[in-house]
Amino acid sequence: MTQILGEALPNIPWEDKPAACIEPMWRFSKNPIIGWNPTKNIARVYNSAVLPHNGSFIGVFRADHKNGRANIHFGRSRDGVHFEIDDHVIPWKNTKGEPAPVSYAYDPRLVKIDDTFYVVWCDDMHGPSIGLGYTKDLVNWIRLPNPLMPFNRNGVLFPRKVNGKYKLLSRPSDSGHTPFGDIFISESPDLIHWGNHQRVMGRGGKGWWQGVKIGSGPTPIETSEGWLLFYHGVSSTCNGFVYSLGAAILDTDNPVKVKYRSGNYLLTPQEPYETSGFVSNVIFPCQNIYDAETGRIAIYYGAADTFTALAFCRVDEVVSYVKEYHENI
Ligand code: BMA
DSSP: OOOBOSOOOTTOOOOOOOTTOOSSOEEOTTOOSBOSOOSSSEEEEEEEEEEEETTEEEEEEEEEETTSOEEEEEEEESSSSSOEEEEEEOOEEOTTSOBOOOSOEEEEEEEEETTEEEEEEEEESSSEEEEEEEESSSSOEEEEOOSSOSSEEEEEEOSSOBTTBEEEEEEEOOSSSOSOOOEEEEEESSSSSOEEEEEEEOSOSSSSTTSSEEEEOSOOEEETTEEEEEEEEEEEETTEEEEEEEEEEEOSSOTTSEEEEBSSOSBOSOSHHHHSSSSSSBEEEEEEEEETTTTEEEEEEEETTTEEEEEEEEHHHHHHHHHHTBOOO
16 A cells, blocks of 8 residues: 555545546546636636645635736635635745745745745746745745746745755746646755756657646655656647646655656546636646545646646555556656
8 A cells, every 4th residue: 555654634625536436536526616706806816736734724826817917826725625815916025035026926836844835936037937935934925046047837846855955846948838848856955056957757658648748746745655746748739738637656765767657647628617718628736735644635736727626536546547557758
């Protein structure tokens, strides 16, 4: 049995797998959990990240404003399903305490390392690059220097140091809608100086769902089999890109090494809130939370660049599936 190496979360949002479901991952029956126009200034909330905190939940939310520009807002929830999202953007300051607003920001990830919450997002550094900031109290939000040069997206920090170094996944890209992309890893002793960049895994394989580009993903989950990494894979169709959700297992001590990777996707756009919206046919996972006690995993994903939705799986079943459909890519 694969175990999650982490903490228990008895109040994880959860629904058992429907009896008729033969897939390793299933959707929340009350999806989407955040719909159109959730606050006065926000049109859509999607591609967002939630964490448990003091018995309830907090999150950083990609909010597309009613002028079309994206930024990140903070929000809270008692149950991980119903959220109260601030109508104002996160008030970033630099390390000197001066206001350091972002011109745009999207696709945030949130991870707690020791006593600090880190936010990683797609930032504007004369083009898309990785943004990084932290808060210890959810009141003061401090920006750090951009870890990587443009153009880059889909930055994801590991939830602990590996061999004494912070590890950051990213997906080098271009300044537009990027028709290519593989997942790379970088490391740092202090979250300021980054290097030892290496390629973890590429697009492609026998299937087509991840043939154009791939990008992580929620925070990797440490398991007895290695780091369980969910990610998105993109294929190109007559109607544009289609974003699906896949999974891989990376070596615990050397996460540049892919142990297993599923040649099949785990979720692809199927429900109306995934196939129809501001950008149709997008499933974009940005966060997972888990209950190590039971092996339950809840994944928050953006649907059709419009909605926030939840999917569920069990670590043992999903790891077995990734191994069963493993493909060397
Ligand atoms: C990517 C990002 C995501 C978005 C996706 C589909 O390039 O911009 O925020 O969900 O495209 O439009």
